[in-house]
Amino acid sequence: MESALFAKHALLPTGWANHVRLCFSEEGNLGTIKTGTKAKPGDHLADIVVPGMANLHCHAFQRAMAGLAERAGPDKDSFWTWRETMYQIAARLDPDALRAIAAMTYVDMLESGFTSVGEFHYLHHGPDGRPYDNPAEMATQVIHAARQTGMGQTLLPVFYAHGGFGGAALSPRQKRFGHDLDGFMALMQAIHKQHPGTKLGIAPHSLRAVSPEQLNALGTAFPQGPVHIHIAEQFREVEESYVHLGEPPVRWLLDHMEVDARWCLVHATHMREDEIRDLAKSGAVAGLCPITEANLGDGFFPAREYAGKNGRFGIGSDSCVRIDLAEELRLLDYGQRLQCQTRTPLAPPNTSSGRALFECALKGGAQALGQNTGALSVGKRADLVTLDGAHPALVARHGDAWLDGWIYAANTSPIVDVYVGGHKQVENGRHKGRAALQAAFGQTLKRILP
Known part of the structure; x- marks a missing residue:
């Protein structure tokens, strides 16, 4: 589990914030959230972070x-x-x-x-x-x-x-x-x-x-x-x-x-x-x-x-x-x-x-x-999605325009990493188990489809 993630920009309940450090608890929830701060050694780095x-x-x-x-x-x-x-x-x-x-x-x-x-x-x-x-x-x-x-x-x-x-x-x-x-x-x-x-x-x-x-x-x-x-x-x-x-x-x-x-x-x-x-x-x-x-x-x-x-x-x-x-x-x-x-x-x-x-x-x-999710706030489960600020649909934009670019303008996904309960499940746009699970899926369809 990454103990903390540092984002240049994050969508918090109060709106967009800059230079945000989100710490994960042992239980997989968001512990402290600091804005206007600096990254520490070992932090995972991200351009833009939004809730999962x-x-x-x-x-x-x-x-x-x-x-x-x-x-x-x-x-x-x-x-x-x-x-x-x-x-x-x-x-x-x-x-x-x-x-x-x-x-x-x-x-x-x-x-x-x-x-x-x-x-x-x-x-x-x-x-x-x-x-x-x-x-x-x-x-x-x-x-x-x-x-x-x-x-x-x-x-x-x-x-x-x-x-x-x-x-x-x-x-x-x-x-x-x-x-x-x-x-x-x-x-x-x-x-x-x-x-x-x-x-x-x-x-x-x-x-x-x-x-x-x-x-x-x-x-x-x-x-x-x-x-x-x-x-x-x-x-x-x-x-x-x-x-x-x-x-x-x-x-x-x-x-x-x-x-x-x-x-x-x-x-x-x-x-x-x-x-x-x-x-x-x-x-x-x-x-x-x-x-x-x-x-x-x-x-x-x-x-x-x-x-x-x-x-x-x-x-x-x-x-x-x-x-x-x-x-x-x-x-x-x-x-x-x-x-x-x-x-x-x-x-x-x-x-x-x-x-x-x-x-x-x-x-x-x-x-x-009934899940303890839906916002980047202390005590919520650490479910978050990081976006590539250099993606063609997001580059040179700011704030809400990042969401508009993702939802309305992106031909390819701008998602970089995805965390669930503080654990990284998707890295560089690809699930860590995709290769094996996709192979199993393919074999299953070959078996069950006429």
């Missing part, structure tokens, strides 16, 4: 199908047709394959500037739906992948009970995702026992897959920790929610559950004005995944209206079709520009778009994962 970002929504196994669902079918393609390809890939994954795929996914995230991930994990059982002897067999693989790569992780085991609204039965291809309440409790107990240091939340999959009674039971059984749920991603889901619940999904959830700062509503793409207002008021985080949402044709999240009500949000890679921190933020902003036909719709007056987006995503992501 939380990736609040990830299905790591889906990285195996990146680019494999882009062929047009005979009818109109949508999320629902994409899901068929996902089911085919999921059916081929064993524990070893899941671990190799998750590790490569986390390597790509770390190199992109993500230092923690919310793993929305629903690949629980064998391909035929029969449970493994160890209920936590598949969860163990993604936990080990995070530890192997040095990625901070909040594991979000998914409760998935039904194949649709109204208590529809799981389809044969969904059975490896499914639990009843007793089975899910056994899974959570097994994870607690086998991996006591793991940060845990829960993830009721969606209002399609969890009945109101089950959702209430989960709330009673798990009164603390993060709660993540897919919601209002597709118009079809909204329409079916009206039929079965009498309200659109976000409205129903806000009216029937104690939605607060523990919650992360993933996507929340299709909301009425009252839902936007009350979601922002709740203190929950909207989990936005712009690259995946664009890839699936989900629609545009009402970010301008939501931000105008001080709503909280973070970003995630979701299907991991492409992993790029800067592109997630850029696409979120550009989508709003195209809709509003105006520039800088998400930046307050006289502020940088890049800075506004970056800091909102930092805060929302850390909150959603």
Whole structure:
């Protein structure tokens, strides 16, 4: 572990500071932070330092199908047709394959500037739906992948009970995702026992897959920790929610559950004005995944209206079709520009778009994962990203223009090093374990893909 890092410039909670020395504690947190000082012998040196970002929504196994669902079918393609390809890939994954795929996914995230991930994990059982002897067999693989790569992780085991609204039965291809309440409790107990240091939340999959009674039971059984749920991603889901619940999904959830700062509503793409207002008021985080949402044709999240009500949000890679921190933020902003036909719709007056987006995503992501991250301040985990001040998109710029250059103008990544808990995981833009993990990933895909 490097005991200290000296940066010419660092983004602190108070703004940009110069000649900053950040000391790391034995626990991997930020100890003292001094500005206007000098480097000491042995310090690691950096041009520009910013906090590491939380990736609040990830299905790591889906990285195996990146680019494999882009062929047009005979009818109109949508999320629902994409899901068929996902089911085919999921059916081929064993524990070893899941671990190799998750590790490569986390390597790509770390190199992109993500230092923690919310793993929305629903690949629980064998391909035929029969449970493994160890209920936590598949969860163990993604936990080990995070530890192997040095990625901070909040594991979000998914409760998935039904194949649709109204208590529809799981389809044969969904059975490896499914639990009843007793089975899910056994899974959570097994994870607690086998991996006591793991940060845990829960993830009721969606209002399609969890009945109101089950959702209430989960709330009673798990009164603390993060709660993540897919919601209002597709118009079809909204329409079916009206039929079965009498309200659109976000409205129903806000009216029937104690939605607060523990919650992360993933996507929340299709909301009425009252839902936007009350979601922002709740203190929950909207989990936005712009690259995946664009890839699936989900629609545009009402970010301008939501931000105008001080709503909280973070970003995630979701299907991991492409992993790029800067592109997630850029696409979120550009989508709003195209809709509003105006520039800088998400930046307050006289502020940088890049800075506004970056800091909102930092805060929302850390909150959603329950991680002690999101800022370079004393006591926070020492998750940080160093940037190359001589990069063509950053050179001759200052302050917020460094973030704008990275997010909007960089054709290649300006990231130099990435630290998680004070440990350097990425050096000179490359993860220290990339060669071996990429080889394992390649061998795994050759084995599982047709």
